[in-house]
Amino acid sequence: MENVTETAIQLTPEYIVGLSILATVALVVMWGMFWNSVAKSQENIMDILRSPTFFKTVTVMGVIAATVVLSLAGRLDGNITGAILSGIAGYVLGQLSGKQGNEK
Numbered sequence: 589m590e591n592v593t594e595t596a597i598q599l600t601p602e603y604i605v606g607l608s609i610l611a612t613v614a615l616v617v618m619w620g621m622f623w624n625s626v627a628k629s630q631e632n633i634m635d636i637l638r639s640p641t642f643f644k645t646v647t648v649m650g651v652i653a654a655t656v657v658l659s660l661a662g663r664l665d666g667n668i669t670g671a672i673l674s675g676i677a678g679y680v681l682g683q684l685s686g687k688q689g690n691e692k
Contacts, residue, residue, distance in 0.1 A: 603661070610657075611654075611657045618649065648676055651672070652676060
């Protein structure tokens with residue numbers, strides 16, 4: 589049986605840099621949309637920055653961006669990418685169901 593790394597397509601460094609730039613641009617656009625909505629809502633910015641939910645959101649966004657870039661660059665196997673993304677989805681959905689249970 590052939591080794592998977594021998595048959596995998598080797599990506600050029602330029603392609604990997606392009607993926608990184610794409611992920612960075614996407615994150616900047618998302619941050620711009622976020623801060624635009626904060627400005628429109630007249631919320632206190634310091635309250636948002638001190639919120640634990642804010643840090644959870646930042647962490648999830650960073651992990652998703654890093655996972656996508658590494659996966660598209662061929663540095664992560666499909667199984668690992670799926671495990672990371674499904675773990676994030678489970679975490680987010682678990683947080684949502686926990687909040688709904690506390691409200692009732």
